Amino acid sequence: MNARQAPIFPEWPQYDENERQGLIRALEQGQWWRMGGSEVDSFEREFAAHHGAAYALAVTNGTHALELALQCMGVGPGTEVIVPAFTFISSSQAAQRLGAVAVPVDVDAETYNIDVAEVAKAITPRTKVIMPVHMAGLFADMDALAKLSAESGVAVLQDAAHAHGARWQGKRVGELDTVAAFSFQNGKLMTAGEGGAVLFPDSDMYETAFLRHSCGRPRTDRRYRHQIAGSNLRLNEFSASVLRAQLRRLDAQTEVRDARWALLYRLLREITGVVPQGTDARADRNPHYMAMFRVPGIGEENRNALVDRLVAAGVPAFAGFRAIYRTDAFWELSAPEESPEAIAKRCPNTEAISQNCVWLHHRVLLAGEQEIHTTADIIAEALAAR
Numbered sequence: 181m182n183a184r185q186a187p188i189f190p191e192w193p194q195y196d197e198n199e200r201q202g203l204i205r206a207l208e209q210g211q212w213w214r215m216g217g218s219e220v221d222s223f224e225r226e227f228a229a230h231h232g233a234a235y236a237l238a239v240t241n242g243t244h245a246l247e248l249a250l251q252c253m254g255v256g257p258g259t260e261v262i263v264p265a266f267t268f269i270s271s272s273q274a275a276q277r278l279g280a281v282a283v284p285v286d287v288d289a290e291t292y293n294i295d296v297a298e299v300a301k302a303i304t305p306r307t308k309v310i311m312p313v314h315m316a317g318l319f320a321d322m323d324a325l326a327k328l329s330a331e332s333g334v335a336v337l338q339d340a341a342h343a344h345g346a347r348w349q350g351k352r353v354g355e356l357d358t359v360a361a362f363s364f365q366n367g368k369l370m371t372a373g374e375g376g377a378v379l380f381p382d383s384d385m386y387e388t389a390f391l392r393h394s395c396g397r398p399r400t401d402r403r404y405r406h407q408i409a410g411s412n413l414r415l416n417e418f419s420a421s422v423l424r425a426q427l428r429r430l431d432a433q434t435e436v437r438d439a440r441w442a443l444l445y446r447l448l449r450e451i452t453g454v455v456p457q458g459t460d461a462r463a464d465r466n467p468h469y470m471a472m473f474r475v476p477g478i479g480e481e482n483r484n485a486l487v488d489r490l491v492a493a494g495v496p497a498f499a500g501f502r503a504i505y506r507t508d509a510f511w512e513l514s515a516p517e518e519s520p521e522a523i524a525k526r527c528p529n530t531e532a533i534s535q536n537c538v539w540l541h542h543r544v545l546l547a548g549e550q551e552i553h554t555t556a557d558i559i560a561e562a563l564a565a566r
């Protein structure tokens with residue numbers, strides 16, 4: 181590759197006076213946990229309102245958000261949870277930690293989202309929850325999932341760890357009548373380093389979740405009356421104060437990322453051998469957690485070498501997720517009866533995408549248009565060089 185100036189992308193995470201003031205506000209409250217302060221309560225109200233949900237419960241991280249949501253939805257030993265085979269491992273680990281079997285199904289080759297026809301085939305009398313992941317911010321087909329859910333009686337839990345502020349036919353995550361889980365880990369679209377939240381459409385499940393996330397203890401209890409099994413998943417006041425500031429920045433950043441992705445998408449399509457993640461016109465607001473593309477046929481080793489070349493040229497690039505059933509972790513706890521080979525055979529798209537997909541950090545999409553052109557040039561050159 182010829183010498184060129186490395187592109188300059190904004191740093192992530194970002195902060196300003198709002199985070200600074202939030203942290204001082206939390207500090208000076210003198211009470212640093214949610215039961216004593218008001219930052220977590222305020223953040224929950226603001227996050228729920230932003231997503232059109234009746235209730236939000238802030239928790240320690242996104243993995244715990246999924247675990248808590250699944251537990252409140254009745255997932256436990258003897259039940260199954262259907263998850264995409266191509267996702268971050270938390271989707272399946274959350275189910276397995278509860279003693280349920282995580283059943284991976286294939287994703288669509290264009291959108292990388294769970295294939296609803298495959299979900300329908302995987303439903304058994306033990307299936308409790310279907311967990312779509314809105315991959316990189318692109319909504320899974322919520323119409324087809326709602327229909328399947330109504331027909332089968334199996335509930336849907338949205339893993340919305342990539343989908344802060346996303347919309348499906350004008351509807352926000354909290355307006356789709358299902359429970360939804362978010363992550364605020366360092367790389368996510370809004371962050372406090374760690375953190376998570378669950379949205380609930382009704383008060384019953386929210387109240388149960390509140391108890392479970394606080395050792396089963398009612399809000400005002402002083403007599404150790406733990407009413408229900410739980411754990412400590414409470415978010416602290418400092419994190420909530422930072423998240424309140426982060427939420428205020430989300431929409432403006434989404435607009436920039438969306439405009440930059442439109443440009444990058446067009447440029448990527450012009451590069452021979454590159455196929456950017458597809459779109460769905462019904463997913464009318466995509467916050468773009470990742471900029472993803474495939475290089476069909478490249479093979480895993482060459483893909484990894486490509487990622488290394490992009491990183492060396494200054495582009496924050498990463499290999500796509502490994503198929504969850506191709507990790508050791510997946511087989512340690514509550515694994516399906518099916519063999520890895522049998523799962524691989526019915527997940528051909530996951531097999532391909534997990535070997536030929538590359539993703540770029542969303543801070544690329546917060547840069548100027550010139551940087552987007554430079555990024556596409558670097559990708560074209562890195563591919564030509566192999």
Ligand SMILES: *Cc1c(COP(=O)(O)O)cnc(C)c1O
Nearest residue numbers: 241242243268270341363364365
């Ligand atoms: C990040 C992520 C999670 C887990 O969130 P943590 O806060 O890191 O625990 C869950 N699901 C998906 C799809 C994710 O990307």
